[in-house]
Amino acid sequence: MPLKTINSKLIIKAALVVCFLSFNYSSAQEIIEDEKPQVEKTKDSITNQTRIKADGVAAVVGDYIILESDLDREIAQLKAQGANLEGYSRCELFGSLLESKLYAHQAIQDSIVVNELYIQQRTDQQIQGILAQTKGDMEGLLKFYKKDSEQALREEMNEINRNGYLAQQMQEKVTKDIEVTPEEVRTFFNDIPKEERPVFGTELKLAQIVIIPEVTEQAKQDVIDKLNEFKRDVEENGANFTTKVLFYTEDSGSKSTGGKYTLNRKQPRMVKEFRDVAFSMQEGEISEPFATEFGYHIILLEKIRGQEYDVRHILLRPELTQESIQKAKDKIDEVRAKIVDGTLTFAEAAREFSDEEETKFEGGQLTNPMTQDFNFELTRMEPELYAQIQDLKDGEISEVFQDEDRVNRIKFKILTVTDRIDDHEADFAKDYLKIKNLALQDKQIKAVEKWQKETIADTYIKINGEYRDCDFNSNWLKK
Template identity: 70%
Template sequence: MTITAGFSQEIIKDEVKTEVKETKRQGNRIKADGVAAVVGDYIVLDSDVNRRIAQIKAAGGDIGDITNCEIFGSILEEKLYAHQAIQDSIVVNELQIRSQIDQQIQGILGQFNGSMTEMLNFYKKDSEDALREEIYEINKNQSLASQMRNKVLEEIEITPEEVRQFYNDLKEEGLPTFGTELQIANIVIIPEVTEASKQVAIDKLAGFKKDVEENGASFTTKVLFYTDDAGSKSTGGKYTLNRKRPRMVKEFRDVAFSLQEGEISEPFESIYGYHIILLEKIRGQEYDVRHILLRPEITPDAIEKARKQIEDIRTRIVDGSVTFAEAAREFSDEEETKFEGGQMTNPTTQDFNFELTKMDPEIYGQIQDLKDGEVSPIIQDGDRENPIKFKIMTVTNRIDDHEADFARDYLKIKRLALQNKHFDALGKWQEETIMSTYIKINGDYRSCDFNGNWLKNK
């Protein structure tokens, strides 16, 4: 069992110690907060279980029937993966990790009715900055643990024969039932960006570059005032790129890796709009950059033209002049779906089927009232690449809930079989790594009935 990490941990490098680390007040009594466990270079405090529970609730999770022993076991697992990740020289993306903290702080504050003082008292921190640093360490070790799991699983594959054997085993135990599934198609029309709008964005970026280079203006300040990249605005447009681990679109990487320290690029285009990049620092394979993104303005005329086009397409489908699939192939601006007649691919299963109870809530809201074959009203939508787009949707097929069938549900069965193989591989890795890692469990937790051999008594 893996449960989202909590907000208390410490790394110990030399001598393993188990004395009391801190105290907390309970009424008029003082309870010692000692070391509940040591896993490699990590310690787990007695208070970590309660903090883990608080974090799960802050994220909207439900503890349900999960016991303290199960939560404690999940903390041990995480420390084991993180410890081994460090031994294997796995590194993390610091900027990406820090970018999560604001949202986490707001979520936790909600548990304390917005009181920063109560939150700091609960986590025994003197300042918000101290809490942020602790959360950073938690995020970092979550990332280490996740990457270590991925490393264990990265070369595991499954053959068709293994899938068939897994299915046969399921038949003996009782085949699962798959819920009602829908196949959905859409046609998307994106307002055209004029050349004049593109040139305005390019000229603005060129002006920013000139102001920084010739007048000493602050690049970071211009990010805060002008960038259209909401994801990096709060960090001054900063990203860390690594030559060995591609991140960002190719155009962005190519420009960033061509710069010298302190150099600002010329304006360039990507699928998101137009950028300039400042290369701040090169650290071996890592490049610290800041960028400004401008999306060319979409004119009212272009928006109205796109709306009229989608209205005309919908009318022609409804009156039978053209089928939905034909219209998608002819007119849709969504490259991922147009050549499949508008059929949308489920990102989880990689087929065309969307299980009703597991469907993305936004997609469900757009098709929930549609009868099979009915064309939706025009929907105005947007995404990171296209702030405005128009679409129509239809349900092309409905598959009622049914017992798993090898031919019809092969991809789902394959996914289940691979998950089962992953589970076995992680169990084997954990068992072996526990035996080769220094682990000590203290106090009442020694009486827990762990899934893993944490007490090394088997």
């Protein structure tokens, strides 16, 4: 009985950085003869049943050789990223792995450049995620990956993530220029039978006012002085810059790597001020303290490799005084009181008092980052935001919340519900943006389907072992 895959056009949320899509194709493939690799009994990572694991060549896609153990490692990484794999067969996941290798192979042919900074950060996150689940069992992690050191493990995971990144970039290249016209959106909607039209859940429109405690000039100067002290100690006394990073930096994202980032002139992923300073320096130089929205930095430029700059940095954030924190709290209490007694409307107060530039000029109206409109579907709202507004009636003003974000350690805010749309069947006029997104996704899926069909036909592909029995939706093998 052939193993079955699920006919799905859904994205597996955490899957290997690349969107795994399944399609039906027809193209000739070549099958390699069975090998006789070493075998061992093991527990299946999805079903938890005992199965025979053969770590031989499971497939070849272009320049990529896929081992049986590669799938187990990919599944482990998916679980570490929080993916729910219940209901997905090994065949489906293996088909997704084949697709990612196809994208990666073609990305190399198209000379797509890898962002090494992103790769290193992703590997760090994955390792920390797995260790969090295994209570810091690095020895067990190395045993699973059959590595004798953390460095060897990082190199292998970097390679896996590098291939995933190439796959993602290739897929984006296929779909990035695809757009839909209003007429295409209308046609897409009208082609959906009425009984099959989607139902959208209850949606809210939200607004907020944010007050941020002011940082004093003295606090800023204290941080600048401390960074200058670090710089002098390294330059004049031979102190180790990386050691100071480990002891003092407030950038949690780079602390574990000694504050290291790799910048690429062609890929502007870092804030402008940081890039401008780094790209103006010479190897071995330490910058003067400079400010970004995150705080104050100094940079050590370690190496220039063509378009890539290896840097280490220390980030310090000015301390907030209790006086400035209390002043901000008093201010938002006063603003809330004026709204409640009718002196100001919420929108007027936001425009006059809010410190959040992104929302104040819209009367505090929040934009949904997923849909880019003002509507937040209740069941898909971030848990923290949901907890803050779940008991609010329309037009009611929330209590004052103390919050934080990646820039501000402390901020105070109040929220209100400006509109509520109960759950309803999709309506072309009311839900145009959502329907447009569905139409765009449908068009992108068809474009990827066409690209994949053509690329499979032109790429050297072999399938081996138990995976010959998979009923792939894409025709990786010819039956």
